[in-house]
Amino acid sequence: MAKTFFITTAIDYTNAAPHIGHAYEKILADVLARYHRIAGEPVFFLTGVDQHGQKVQQSAQKQGVAPAEFAREITKKFVGLWEKLEVRYDNWAATTDELHQGVVQKILQRLHDAGEIYKASYSGFYSVRQEQFLTDKERGPDGTFGEEWGEVTEIAEENYYFRLAKHREWLLNYLDAHPKAVTPAYRQTELRNAVEKLSGDLCISRPKARLAWGIELPFDPDYVTYVWFDALINYISFAGYWNGDEPRTAEFVERWPALHVIGKDILVPAHGIYWLAMLHAMGFADGEIPSLLVHGYVNIAGTKMSKSLGNIVDPGLLADKYGAEALRYYLMREAAVGQDMDFSEDRLVMRYNTDLANDLGNLLNRSLNMAQKYRAGILKRVDAEREWLAGVYETAAQYADRMSGHQVQAALELAFGLAGKCNAYIEAQAPWKLAKDPALADRLDAVLYNLAEALRVLAIVIAPVLPEAARKMAEQLNAGAAPAMGDACADRALADGHELGKPSPLFPRIEAAAAE
Ligand code: MSP
Numbered sequence: 032m033a034k035t036f037f038i039t040t041a042i043d044y045t046n047a048a049p050h051i052g053h054a055y056e057k058i059l060a061d062v063l064a065r066y067h068r069i070a071g072e073p074v075f076f077l078t079g080v081d082q083h084g085q086k087v088q089q090s091a092q093k094q095g096v097a098p099a100e101f102a103r104e105i106t107k108k109f110v111g112l113w114e115k116l117e118v119r120y121d122n123w124a125a126t127t128d129e130l131h132q133g134v135v136q137k138i139l140q141r142l143h144d145a146g147e148i149y150k151a152s153y154s155g156f157y158s159v160r161q162e163q164f165l166t167d168k169e170r171g172p173d174g175t176f177g178e179e180w181g182e183v184t185e186i187a188e189e190n191y192y193f194r195l196a197k198h199r200e201w202l203l204n205y206l207d208a209h210p211k212a213v214t215p216a217y218r219q220t221e222l223r224n225a226v227e228k229l230s231g232d233l234c235i236s237r238p239k240a241r242l243a244w245g246i247e248l249p250f251d252p253d254y255v256t257y258v259w260f261d262a263l264i265n266y267i268s269f270a271g272y273w274n275g276d277e278p279r280t281a282e283f284v285e286r287w288p289a290l291h292v293i294g295k296d297i298l299v300p301a302h303g304i305y306w307l308a309m310l311h312a313m314g315f316a317d318g319e320i321p322s323l324l325v326h327g328y329v330n331i332a333g334t335k336m337s338k339s340l341g342n343i344v345d346p347g348l349l350a351d352k353y354g355a356e357a358l359r360y361y362l363m364r365e366a367a368v369g370q371d372m373d374f375s376e377d378r379l380v381m382r383y384n385t386d387l388a389n390d391l392g393n394l395l396n397r398s399l400n401m402a403q404k405y406r407a408g409i410l411k412r413v414d415a416e417r418e419w420l421a422g423v424y425e426t427a428a429q430y431a432d433r434m435s436g437h438q439v440q441a442a443l444e445l446a447f448g449l450a451g452k453c454n455a456y457i458e459a460q461a462p463w464k465l466a467k468d469p470a471l472a473d474r475l476d477a478v479l480y481n482l483a484e485a486l487r488v489l490a491i492v493i494a495p496v497l498p499e500a501a502r503k504m505a506e507q508l509n510a511g512a513a514p515a516m517g518d519a520c521a522d523r524a525l526a527d528g529h530e531l532g533k534p535s536p537l538f539p540r541i542e543a544a545a546a547e
Contacts, residue, residue, distance in 0.1 A: 036067040036074050037289040039266045039321075041297055042081040042124055047343065048105075049112050050336055051374055052294070052329045054346035055362050059326060059439065060292040061118040062363055065495040066434045070516040075286045077269050078113070079124025080106045084258030085162060085237075088244040098244040102127060112347050116355045117498055124269040126262055134268035135261050136249040137278070138313060139235075143250050147194050147312045148235065150251075154187035162241055191236040191248065193260070198308035199229050205307070205317055213303065214437060215369040218295070218325040222303040233305060235260045263306045266291065266321070278313075289321040298325050324437055327371040329362070344374055353541065356497045357383045360443075363496050367440045380541050387500075390450040391489070392537040395504055397457065398482040399534035405466045406479060412527035415477035419456065420523065423449065423485045427519035430492050439496070446492045453485050483508060483525055491519040500537055507532045 040060040043053050057078060064076035082102040091101035106125060113120070124131070142148045156165045160181030169176055176183045206212055206223050213219035236254040237245060245255030266289060267273075271282040293302050302323055310320060328335065331342040349358050361379040364386070366372035402408050426449050433442035456478070465475040487510045494501035494514040501514055509532045510525065518524060 035286045036064075036072045037077075037270070037286050038064050038067075038074065038292060039077045039124075039270075039289050040292045041294065041302075042079040042126070042262060042265055043109060044081040044084070044087065044105075047338060048108050049346065051344040051346045051349070051362075052336060053109075054112065054116060054358070055329045056292060056294060056326060057113055057118045058116060058359050058362055059368065061116075061120075062359070062439055062495045063290075063292070063434075063437060064119070065498065066516075069491070069494055069514045070431065070435075075122070075270065076120045077122045077124055077266070077289075078118070078120045079122075079265060079269065080109055080126070081258070081262040081265070082106065082125060082127045083245045083255075083261055085242050085244075088242060089162075091244075099127065115347060115350050116359065122269050124265040126265055128269075130274075131265060131268040132246050134273045135246050135256060135264050137273055138264060139256065140249045142193065142312060143191075145312075147197075148191055149194070150189060150191050152187055152189045153234070154185060156183050157186045157188075158183050188238065190234050190238070191251070191254065192232040193235045193309070193312070195233040195305065195308050196229060196231055198311050199226060201311055202226050202229075202304070202307055205311075205320065208317070209320075211322065212320070213298070213323045213325060215325065218298055218323075218369070222299055225299040226304060229304065233257075233260075259301055259305060260309070263301065263309060266306075287321075288319050290324055291321050292324050292326065295325050295327055298323065324368065326368050327366065329372055329374050331374055333373060349376070349379070353379065353383060356500055357387065357538075357541075359496055360387060363439045364443050364447075365440070368437055383538065384540055386447050386450075387497075387538040388540045390447055390454065391493070391500075392539075394450050394453050394457075395486055395507065395537055396534045398453070398479075398486060399507060399531055401462050402479045402483065402531050403533065405462065405475060408531040408533075410480050410483055410525055410527070410529045410531065411476040412480055412523060412525070412529075413473050413476045415473060416481050420481050420484055422452070423481075423488055424520045424522065426452075427488050427492060427516075431516055431519070434495070442492075443496065446489065449485065449489060449492075453482060453489075456482070456485075480523075480525070483529070483531060484523060487525060488519050490514065491516065503535075503537055507534060 038060050040056055043049060060076065060078065064074050067074045087102055088098050091098040094101060139148065156176065158165055158180035165176055165180060165183060169180065171177050203223070203226055206219065206226065210219065213222055235257045236248055237257060239253055239255055242255055245258065246261050248254045248256060267283070270286050271280050272278055274280050291302060307320055331344065334340065336343050346358060357379065361382050364382060365378065426445055430442050430445045433445065460478045462475055462478050465471045465478065486504065487508055490501050490504035490508060490510065491514045505511060509530060
């Protein structure tokens, strides 16, 4: 039975607006989801927004609106952006959703009943201004807490704790037995090192007196749930984990385990430690622990984007200016998954013009033009130049291997390498010369057929990243139907006598002036 391929992405919270880093992650997850869909695997793609927590409450207060209202407005921005960027998910996880709140409470109650959660008192340094406990990390070189923390007092507070340390041994063994739990491999090493150092339990509550915007603990109404404990559960609550009286619905079991697509900053401790330990405590078996695909950061001139630096790049504006597909392609092509990349609008334009407009767009255009001019668009399936075509199908198979291994950049290199191969084939065969010599008619037919076949394959392999361009290509080739990976390796699928459509520009060049 086919395994359900399930992708979830970290749900976003930002108190400004979604930025290009968020867009990178969502596009990556969407590309993987689309690939697995066209490969014929069942996919469940979940993403959403993380709406609770102190930062939301504080930002709402600053704007003088209720947290729920504030969260709703931000959520709209995310939903609108994903629509514009062609990110198509199967379910939307908004953590203020009643269903989710109910599941979080049921899980908390069970863990509490099982002794996995206990109450204890903690005393430490507390910043009144920032409303948080401070640790040694927040101390300056002289040992004091900086001015940004305002008045710092030592207070004692009672809270609820999850027995995190108890799961340390299990987690180490699990990681050792599953060397592919985290991709790339060096992130798994980073996680393992962090687990080695793990000590202490996880505080999972906040007294309502200082944070009201959260999910109430079912066993103590004076507290709300710590935002990470709440947010991580979205991955199962929105996948149908607990819809009736008992958890683990049949629908959920079929979908699970997930592949989580997350940024490098939320591997340790959130996903790699808290989440895996939480699942283990809930009774998930080792085979039911999700895998983690950890991507790098989109930076600006080598530095992190931040509101204070004023260097936030708005993906919505870029999509308006160059089109969603130009942005999708650039982000997926620029760096390997896992690596950081530096965003550059010039590089985006350069990639668009060389790869999309020249290599792919022109190829489609000139191939269709020649077929129209020399053969009125009708293909003849002659038995010649078969090795060249065999190479095309071979490339499609390698592309599938790379995409299955989440190597999107490397897969795109193959796809656009194939476009380059076709352009070189045109130059080498010079159909305009073949057309002049009736004795070479068969060869001309073979070249035109092979180009159309290669373009048919290209329209499939570009589909995950460039769904709209793929659709237009297939339409112009008259190669109809929804893209399916299986068809990409089908030997000479275009029929004898197939009639090609008329060419129309796929990616008009971006002129320098327009890019300014
Ligand atoms: N709300 C938490 C996630 C909860 S998951 C149960 C969170 N939100 S976030 O808005 O800060 O980040 C959301 C995702 O975007 C994370 O995976 C994060 O790594 C990713 N990115 C945030 N900035 C990024 C870049 N500059 N570049 C690439 N991805 C980045 O963490």
